[in-house]
Amino acid sequence: MGDYAIGVDLGGTNLRAAAISRDGKLLHKVTGAVPVNGGRDAVIADMVGSIETLRDGLPGQTLAGVGVGIPGFILLDAGVVSVAPNLPGFENFAVRDAIEKRLGAMVILENDANAAALGEQWMGAGRDIEDLVLLTLGTGIGGGIIANGRVLHGALGMAGELGHITVSPNGYPCGCGNNGCVEKYASATAVSAMAQLLNLGQGLSSEEVFHLAKSGNERARMIFDTVGDALGILLGNLINTFNFPLYLLGGGLTAAWELFEPAMRKELAHRSFIYRNNPPRVERAALGGDAGLYGAARLPLGRTLL
Amino acid sequence: MGDYAIGVDLGGTNLRAAAISRDGKLLHKVTGAVPVNGGRDAVIADMVGSIETLRDGLPGQTLAGVGVGIPGFILLDAGVVSVAPNLPGFENFAVRDAIEKRLGAMVILENDANAAALGEQWMGAGRDIEDLVLLTLGTGIGGGIIANGRVLHGALGMAGELGHITVSPNGYPCGCGNNGCVEKYASATAVSAMAQLLNLGQGLSSEEVFHLAKSGNERARMIFDTVGDALGILLGNLINTFNFPLYLLGGGLTAAWELFEPAMRKELAHRSFIYRNNPPRVERAALGGDAGLYGAARLPLGRTLL
Numbered sequence: 001m002g003d004y005a006i007g008v009d010l011g012g013t014n015l016r017a018a019a020i021s022r023d024g025k026l027l028h029k030v031t032g033a034v035p036v037n038g039g040r041d042a043v044i045a046d047m048v049g050s051i052e053t054l055r056d057g058l059p060g061q062t063l064a065g066v067g068v069g070i071p072g073f074i075l076l077d078a079g080v081v082s083v084a085p086n087l088p089g090f091e092n093f094a095v096r097d098a099i100e101k102r103l104g105a106m107v108i109l110e111n112d113a114n115a116a117a118l119g120e121q122w123m124g125a126g127r128d129i130e131d132l133v134l135l136t137l138g139t140g141i142g143g144g145i146i147a148n149g150r151v152l153h154g155a156l157g158m159a160g161e162l163g164h165i166t167v168s169p170n171g172y173p174c175g176c177g178n179n180g181c182v183e184k185y186a187s188a189t190a191v192s193a194m195a196q197l198l199n200l201g202q203g204l205s206s207e208e209v210f211h212l213a214k215s216g217n218e219r220a221r222m223i224f225d226t227v228g229d230a231l232g233i234l235l236g237n238l239i240n241t242f243n244f245p246l247y248l249l250g251g252g253l254t255a256a257w258e259l260f261e262p263a264m265r266k267e268l269a270h271r272s273f274i275y276r277n278n279p280p281r282v283e284r285a286a287l288g289g290d291a292g293l294y295g296a297a298r299l300p301l302g303r304t305l306l
Numbered sequence: 307m308g309d310y311a312i313g314v315d316l317g318g319t320n321l322r323a324a325a326i327s328r329d330g331k332l333l334h335k336v337t338g339a340v341p342v343n344g345g346r347d348a349v350i351a352d353m354v355g356s357i358e359t360l361r362d363g364l365p366g367q368t369l370a371g372v373g374v375g376i377p378g379f380i381l382l383d384a385g386v387v388s389v390a391p392n393l394p395g396f397e398n399f400a401v402r403d404a405i406e407k408r409l410g411a412m413v414i415l416e417n418d419a420n421a422a423a424l425g426e427q428w429m430g431a432g433r434d435i436e437d438l439v440l441l442t443l444g445t446g447i448g449g450g451i452i453a454n455g456r457v458l459h460g461a462l463g464m465a466g467e468l469g470h471i472t473v474s475p476n477g478y479p480c481g482c483g484n485n486g487c488v489e490k491y492a493s494a495t496a497v498s499a500m501a502q503l504l505n506l507g508q509g510l511s512s513e514e515v516f517h518l519a520k521s522g523n524e525r526a527r528m529i530f531d532t533v534g535d536a537l538g539i540l541l542g543n544l545i546n547t548f549n550f551p552l553y554l555l556g557g558g559l560t561a562a563w564e565l566f567e568p569a570m571r572k573e574l575a576h577r578s579f580i581y582r583n584n585p586p587r588v589e590r591a592a593l594g595g596d597a598g599l600y601g602a603a604r605l606p607l608g609r610t611l612l
Binding site for chain 2: 131143145147152153154155156157158159160161162164165166167168169176177178179233236237238240241242243244245270271272273274276278280
């Protein structure tokens, strides 16, 4: 059992951690001092320190355990990160055991996109829904699939690589070796790259392209139509595959929701007869950047309920 | 409990049924006399007659129940067929109750592609595997997804519509309303249609195109390259989505496996970094046309084991 759990989010540039009560209230939140690319030992020490700060702030309450969301592939049984391009020194390192030993508490690792999906299912837009997909539109596109209330992991913890679904077979080359991955058309990075291709400006952020589109710039609007088209093909494929009741979109690019939603829904209706005849919910996620903290904290709480 | 179950396959043109023992031995098999489009009441009577024939042939043994694979969408809890274009009169009809009443035995309905996937998992190429996808390449392309040893159904029993995954966004129009569905490129029907487009001949069957390709006809070989390319995109998407250990291909078109496999695997390696780095098994299914009978029979046997 335990009164609360601590969720850690190693994603992005910094470490964040939160204490969350068994009934889903965020009690305290802290941000680490060390950038995640500052070296493994420094990051581990920072993580343990952040967790201890949160635990010390809740005297008399019992910690159920710690969940850690990590941008990479996790070998769940071993508690090892197998692939993590943005975390130098973490690959093939037994993260779980290293933290457990220092804390004397149960630690569970999870891919960050999966943790965010679990967070939305627990306390976000997916409450009372057992089956959902969360797409996180950021630097790339992350995917988390919840089936029967649990994360779908696949054989090697690599399920949910939805950013690399092909939406344009002869399209832009992707770092993964494919052409036409959806994240080359519907991530924040893709929006900046398309702005450059259309001579809107060098090095524009996706926010800047968004503001150009809002102010009526036709080429900027075309970019968000492309975002919507690509998401419509991806979501049509997912709906035809899963027939789930809920598909959520989170991440920074959803600030431009109003700009890409019309093209996305038009394309969805084209691509999926299930969407046309029995439309599931396709919506913005609710928890923003905290989804991963909720989901990570949910892991040890769910475990103790078994 | 029960010693054996009866699986019924309403797919294709005729009704087939088999008695299968608890440990997966096919004991007897019968084929119905009435074509499935011969009207609902005649088909129901034929089905009940076939089941009774099988039951009468096994005196002293206990029937666990009957599973029925149906080419359509099933509302599982209600035991009702919601959509079944090839079964006149069955839509919105309470098939399960109608058969249960006449037989005095438990009846469970299932989509035919899902039943085939379950059959392969139980006694075919997927034994000892808990997670797999079966693609059936026939008139169209059917899909069945087994996760944690169970059929993934989705909200309305419509999961696994894998024939309608988009592999060519501006491609051939499909009856479902989409363009570029994989079944327009990699089904038996698609092979015949492409043969006509390439002026190989009017009304050639996929077998005839297969024999032309085997005898060295270049245009016929191109068609099977296209089949392989389309399957490679589909399977790449599935591997990136599920990270399952096994993907099976069944159905009549897999007679041409040797012709489309090279293009399929090349495209798979292009589309999925998971396939390149941690290749799952991608293989032919093992049970042929009997997969659906095994899977349908498995349904009541699995139920009583709970």
